[in-house]
Amino acid sequence: MIPEIGHFALILALCVAVVQGSLPIYGAAVGSSTLMSVAKPAARGQFILVLLAFCCLGYAFAAKDFSVLYVAATSNSQLPLHYRLAAIWGAHEGSLLLWTFILTIWMVAVTFFSTHLPEAMRARILGVMGLVSLGFLLFMLTVSNPFERLIPAAVDGRDLNPLLQDPGMVIHPPMLYMGYVGFSVAFAFAIAALLGGTLDAAWARWSRPWTTVAWCFLTVGIALGSGWAYYELGWGGWWFWDPVENASFMPWLAGTALIHSLAVTDKRGGFKVWTVLLAIMAFALSLMGTFLVRSGVLTSVHAFATDPKRGLFILAFLAVVIGGSLILYAWRAPRVGLGGGFALVSREAMLLGNNVLLVAALGAVLLGTLYPLFLDALGLGKISVGPPYFDTVFVPLMTPAVFLMGIGPLAQWKKASLPGLAMRLRWAFAVSVATALALPFVLGKWTPLISLGLLLALWIVTTTAIHLRERLAHDDGSSLWDRLAAVPRSYWGMLLAHCGIALFIVGVTMVKGFEVEKDVRMNVGETATIGGYTFRFDGSQELKGPNYMAARGTFRVSQDGRDVTVMYPEKRLYTVQNQTLTEAAIDSGLLRDLYVSLGEPLEDGAWSVRLYHKPFIDWIWGGCLIMALGGVLAISDRRYRLAWRREEADVPAATQTAGQKIS
Amino acid sequence: MKRFLLPLAIFVVMVGFLAVGLTLDPRKVPSPLVGKSAPDFSLPQLHDQEKVFSSNELRGKVWLLNFWASWCGGCKDEHPVLMQLAQSGEVPIYGMDYKDRREEALTWLRRWGNPYPVIAVDESGRVGINYGVYGVPETYMIDKAGVIRYKQIGPLDEDTVKGKILPLVREFQNK
Amino acid sequence: MRWLLVMILLVPCLAEAKEARPLADNPQAEARLKRLAVELRCLVCQNQTLADSNAPLAEDLRREVRAMIAQDMSDKDIIDFLVARYGDFVLYRPPLKATTALLWLGPFLLLIAGATTLVRALRRRQKKLADVALSEEERHRVAQLLSEGAKHS
Numbered sequence: 009m010i011p012e013i014g015h016f017a018l019i020l021a022l023c024v025a026v027v028q029g030s031l032p033i034y035g036a037a038v039g040s041s042t043l044m045s046v047a048k049p050a051a052r053g054q055f056i057l058v059l060l061a062f063c064c065l066g067y068a069f070a071a072k073d074f075s076v077l078y079v080a081a082t083s084n085s086q087l088p089l090h091y092r093l094a095a096i097w098g099a100h101e102g103s104l105l106l107w108t109f110i111l112t113i114w115m116v117a118v119t120f121f122s123t124h125l126p127e128a129m130r131a132r133i134l135g136v137m138g139l140v141s142l143g144f145l146l147f148m149l150t151v152s153n154p155f156e157r158l159i160p161a162a163v164d165g166r167d168l169n170p171l172l173q174d175p176g177m178v179i180h181p182p183m184l185y186m187g188y189v190g191f192s193v194a195f196a197f198a199i200a201a202l203l204g205g206t207l208d209a210a211w212a213r214w215s216r217p218w219t220t221v222a223w224c225f226l227t228v229g230i231a232l233g234s235g236w237a238y239y240e241l242g243w244g245g246w247w248f249w250d251p252v253e254n255a256s257f258m259p260w261l262a263g264t265a266l267i268h269s270l271a272v273t274d275k276r277g278g279f280k281v282w283t284v285l286l287a288i289m290a291f292a293l294s295l296m297g298t299f300l301v302r303s304g305v306l307t308s309v310h311a312f313a314t315d316p317k318r319g320l321f322i323l324a325f326l327a328v329v330i331g332g333s334l335i336l337y338a339w340r341a342p343r344v345g346l347g348g349g350f351a352l353v354s355r356e357a358m359l360l361g362n363n364v365l366l367v368a369a370l371g372a373v374l375l376g377t378l379y380p381l382f383l384d385a386l387g388l389g390k391i392s393v394g395p396p397y398f399d400t401v402f403v404p405l406m407t408p409a410v411f412l413m414g415i416g417p418l419a420q421w422k423k424a425s426l427p428g429l430a431m432r433l434r435w436a437f438a439v440s441v442a443t444a445l446a447l448p449f450v451l452g453k454w455t456p457l458i459s460l461g462l463l464l465a466l467w468i469v470t471t472t473a474i475h476l477r478e479r480l481a482h483d484d485g486s487s488l489w490d491r492l493a494a495v496p497r498s499y500w501g502m503l504l505a506h507c508g509i510a511l512f513i514v515g516v517t518m519v520k521g522f523e524v525e526k527d528v529r530m531n532v533g534e535t536a537t538i539g540g541y542t543f544r545f546d547g548s549q550e551l552k553g554p555n556y557m558a559a560r561g562t563f564r565v566s567q568d569g570r571d572v573t574v575m576y577p578e579k580r581l582y583t584v585q586n587q588t589l590t591e592a593a594i595d596s597g598l599l600r601d602l603y604v605s606l607g608e609p610l611e612d613g614a615w616s617v618r619l620y621h622k623p624f625i626d627w628i629w630g631g632c633l634i635m636a637l638g639g640v641l642a643i644s645d646r647r648y649r650l651a652w653r654r655e656e657a658d659v660p661a662a663t664q665t666a667g668q669k670i671s
Numbered sequence: 672m673k674r675f676l677l678p679l680a681i682f683v684v685m686v687g688f689l690a691v692g693l694t695l696d697p698r699k700v701p702s703p704l705v706g707k708s709a710p711d712f713s714l715p716q717l718h719d720q721e722k723v724f725s726s727n728e729l730r731g732k733v734w735l736l737n738f739w740a741s742w743c744g745g746c747k748d749e750h751p752v753l754m755q756l757a758q759s760g761e762v763p764i765y766g767m768d769y770k771d772r773r774e775e776a777l778t779w780l781r782r783w784g785n786p787y788p789v790i791a792v793d794e795s796g797r798v799g800i801n802y803g804v805y806g807v808p809e810t811y812m813i814d815k816a817g818v819i820r821y822k823q824i825g826p827l828d829e830d831t832v833k834g835k836i837l838p839l840v841r842e843f844q845n846k
Numbered sequence: 847m848r849w850l851l852v853m854i855l856l857v858p859c860l861a862e863a864k865e866a867r868p869l870a871d872n873p874q875a876e877a878r879l880k881r882l883a884v885e886l887r888c889l890v891c892q893n894q895t896l897a898d899s900n901a902p903l904a905e906d907l908r909r910e911v912r913a914m915i916a917q918d919m920s921d922k923d924i925i926d927f928l929v930a931r932y933g934d935f936v937l938y939r940p941p942l943k944a945t946t947a948l949l950w951l952g953p954f955l956l957l958i959a960g961a962t963t964l965v966r967a968l969r970r971r972q973k974k975l976a977d978v979a980l981s982e983e984e985r986h987r988v989a990q991l992l993s994e995g996a997k998h999s
Contacts, residue, residue: 243898250893285678292682305692309892316693323693327686334679341675352968360968364960372953378688379940379949385691388945390701392887394895394938401953527869527876534866545866607869616869700889703933770902796906803931805889805903 014064028138176236184229190222414471461517505638512631539621
């Protein structure tokens, strides 16, 4: 009964989506306030209905209802409750429901936080989002129904993939989807602007917070995915340039470019057309990611069970939505006027340089991911494109971008002086180069890449320090505290986000440069030393989990004779799917991770063991979190808080752009 | 003006490729050995372990080499096709028992039938690697000069046998 | 007395915990295997390297590569051996050929194209905005408006 209610809720939601996707947009075109006002209740109605469907599916999982095909395929009677609920998004159909549900969350958010927008714009935004949700609901109701029944009901479920039975599974997809789906708001803003013909700095200002929030979620989602792979997959890797990983990274690159481009459009009204195109691109990449993961055109450890029929639907949807948007773009964009002018050397130009580099990097990742498919489709053979390619190509593209990151914030708007910049940055450059060249020797190993990585990170930090100092230096007699308080949060956000990147670079450089690995066979009582730490194997014991059997090893870790910790890696056999999993034991520290993973049992209670010493690896994800935090700070800036508190706008849009003091 | 249509053009091309991609199998590894000499091997036979089966014994003949194993599910699927083909006598099918146990292989053949005049045993899988085998079943068509002319990845089915393999066999038998 | 001596000699052996032996018989060869295997694809896996996979074929291939290393074959020879049997698919670093030229050069072509477009667009925009110079009459009108504005505020 409950699954049928959920199914029916989705059908109703589809009807509402049809209404939401058509009436408000038409109403905006003809100026009918009645039709436009349909958008808000429709969006909120969709949210309620999809929430209902989501809860029905959750109930089916909680109640172990194996007469629902999806539940039988992804759950099991022995699966603990929290994983049963996380299994909602454990496979294709349910994750689509999650996608749609998150889309309705963003829709509702737009209805609450858009009171300052002109009516027509808001109607169009919600209309476009309605069309997107229409596509996904249609997809679910035709070829991917999570509520499909299994008659007769299965006696027990096939269980959730053991790799997914983990806290990472609970949080990574929702975060990631909040990001992907969040870009639909930026997309909707862009389409609304193209439809309405009003493309100006105000539009960029309204669009920015939405884009930034989506970007924050995506950053966190990708970081969580990487961290999860690190501790779950058992061989210490954290990024493989796997097609599905790339599918999440490409929207992130586009989103980062979009944030910077929106800054130019917001502050200087420049390059509006490019910003709109970027917004379309970011969402297009989100949709393409959805396609790549579910269609089976690319092989990946992360891919959902693939079905070309589903792939066809998503591709058709992608073609219609993005094709339509690009046609609209080609039609309307030429009429958009130019914004303010600026010199070849100026902050605007550097921000756009950042965009060129990010889009080139995005293109490189896209090229590498799809190239095997291109060649195969043309009958030119089969190749693989993996980490060696991406690592070789990505670093040279990102290096100039990081250099610009140091110079850009110091450059003046409209026209900057290159010699002046060089003067201001000479100290930062000298210190960075000198330290980057010398430090690896101190740490024990020098390679060009280690130096480059350190140089980039130091460059970011030193230029940030210089910029901050310049900003705080005023001779109007105010105290340092006053001057600090006067710095807007969006500025701190930028600083923090850029420093997050520096931390990330440090983490990557140090791990790749200095990590050590050891494969040993350990008898009970034997020790192995790695990275200055001594590991003593104290034997293994058998234990039983809720749905698995395990052998757990005990490793006593000491450094210079002092006890540091005890680590318990496990080798688990999940009985339902008969799959063996390695649960590595990780001791995380600020400056290093110790990683122990059991291999195979040998004779007399001995085991083959893999030990890792990974310096600074947590800085990788720490850096990402700090980046996201920077984004959060930026949105909590005063001007946005004031905007939210304002009631219905009684002033036409155009005049709102003037007068606000911006950093 | 035209530059505003560029994104659309690029997008259309990409969608075209993705659409074609839906018809392809990204996991199939085509063999670079088609058109090249079949790697020589000399392995003990399954039934009579004293005797050796060597690939150059078959020079001058067109033949099929079928990699199979008792633990392989797809092999069961293609077995009726192999039996039928063997009975027709058009082309001999020689078997290569890949990474298998002798007892289990013999039991399997007793149960499902034996279409092979001779079966070689590749216990370690080394000959398989030489042939670029990455799964079972895989079947090679080798001509009179010992050159591989066709490789079937996965189970053989009637359509492939009738449509691709037999025409090729006849073509090379007449040469 | 003798047994006391024996005990004293035995004590160091009992106090010192034994150092674990490396898993591989030849750690240097193993390191070379790892370097190679990290760039090779496990053909039966869903996108994993030969180094990380536990599949039977992956173990067989690692064994083959180990044997080739023991025979002192060069890296290039080992890779050629595998490519001759499995094609370019087995390499995670695509070889530079006519068909992969676009792949390897693409990103940099993109960068150059992007940079050129940016510079051209900026120059075009400069010209468009610079061309709009005020005429004498307009200049006069601007001065008038500004002075009026000053009077009102």
